Amino acid sequence: MSTSTSTITEEKKQELEQIEIWKCKEADCKAWVRKEFVTEAQPSCPLCKNPMIRSYKHVPVATKKGNKKFLMGKRRF
Numbered sequence: 001m002s003t004s005t006s007t008i009t010e011e012k013k014q015e016l017e018q019i020e021i022w023k024c025k026e027a028d029c030k031a032w033v034r035k036e037f038v039t040e041a042q043p044s045c046p047l048c049k050n051p052m053i054r055s056y057k058h059v060p061v062a063t064k065k066g067n068k069k070f071l072m073g074k075r076r077f
């Protein structure tokens with residue numbers, strides 16, 4: 001007795017989204033960080049301490065599943 005499940009998930013296509021980042025001015029340095037994680041007006045590279053410049057990057061969109069989780073534990077008092 002064999003059950004053949006031929007279900008092909010259609011979520012294979014990887015969509016990209018453009019995000020704002022800070023990236024290291026040094027071409028050899030691969031350091032970059034999401035702009036939303038940076039609070040400084042002019043951050044410096046955590047690796048080589050060079051100034052960072054504003055740029056854009058394409059990253060895969062996080063797949064949304066029906067399961068919503070709380071990212072922040074908000075408490076109501």
Ligand SMILES: [Zn+2]
Pocket residue numbers: 024025026029030031045046047048049050
């Ligand atoms: Zn750097």
